Amino acid sequence: NAGVTQTPKFRVLKTGQSMTLLCAQDMNHEYMYWYRQDPGMGLRLIHYSVGEGTTAKGEVPDGYNVSRLKKQNFLLGLESAAPSQTSVYFCASYGLDSGTEAFFGQGTRLTVV
């Protein structure tokens, strides 16, 4: 049971480039989330999904898009990366039937130069 897997783990982008971060969970969880973590700011919610085919904006959605075409995957896209998007990104999932806590991936460290 792998839990929540994020790819890639590290990436360096140039300003204006695009990329997609992939989050995969094998626990059949309904809810999935993308957070960013910055020094002194804690975890801030970017987007989330309550099920396959549905997404919603979180606290800091600007500059990001997401898709949940399959229940087990939640993709985070940056269409035109900016230095302000340099951060560590965490994906998490939560299942209504499987327990009471959210499970986290290991994070993606993104640097935009």
Place this chain on the structure above:
Amino acid sequence: GNSVTQMEGPVTLSEEAFLTINCTYTATGYPSLFWYVQYPGEGLQLLLKATKADDKGSNKGFEATYRKETTSFHLEKGSVQVSDSAVYFCALIGGGSYIPTFGRGTSLIVHP
């Protein structure tokens, strides 16, 4: 909406000292409460949890009690070790929302 407030760090202690990290929350209903730990360069791992009032979560010598009357979930450990150095996050789920809500995190530094 839901919110979590935890004490700011860093908290710096000597090995074998007593640890308390305060956490209070605001939520409707009866959320589940959690402490997560993040070691350097890693993701968040669940440390302990409590799902109803007066429950005590415990793990690895850490404890926290769900206090409904004071809306608190303070983390304690009787004798910290250098290996406990990490960032600790208080969080909740429920209380009308299935979006995990986190505090800002408290950095703990334990010196030998």
